[in-house]
Amino acid sequence: MAGFIQIIEFQTSRFDEMQQLFEEMRGRLGDSGSAPMRGTTTADRDRPGHYLNIVEFDSYDVAMENSNRPEVGEYSARLAKLCDAPPKFYNLDVRDEWQPTPGG
Template identity: 45%
Template sequence: MGFVQVIEYETSHAPEVESLLDEWCARTAGERTATHTVLARDHQRPEHYVSIVEFPSYEEAMRNNTLPATSEFAHRMEELCDSPPRFVDLDVVRDVEL
């Protein structure tokens, strides 16, 4: 049914993170397996962010993680975070448009 990866992180470098995301999207065009992403900022804690990334399957997410641009992105992302990012891997069990 699908797979979602949730990445929570704290950063005081939000513009640099967004630029890094744009760069990753450009570099992985035509080869990435991620199909949709949402980036959200905590209303109460403005330096806390949550990124939700959708994939067709767990296997496709793991394939996406092996792309050289993804590895470089992850390394550079860690440098921009104020603490280590937290990753949560989720199998989609229900998907309903509201």
């Protein structure tokens, strides 16, 4: 099974600015071979001002190729400036995944 997920945990009181940055970055990444397959931004219901970005890639190698892009480095620096505390990164190899089948 292939797959790699990066979770970025961050705390910010400037979420609207953060959301604008996310939208800008999505537009810049385009459909390159190293772009993420999917990304999800979540808000922690139990800790206001805490968020998680869940970014899915085909593989670890693709994720590292993406991380080495200059625009991603710029994005990370800008993201850090909008955070109230340093972001925390989780790098996860997918070991198993499942999805219920409809009607089954």
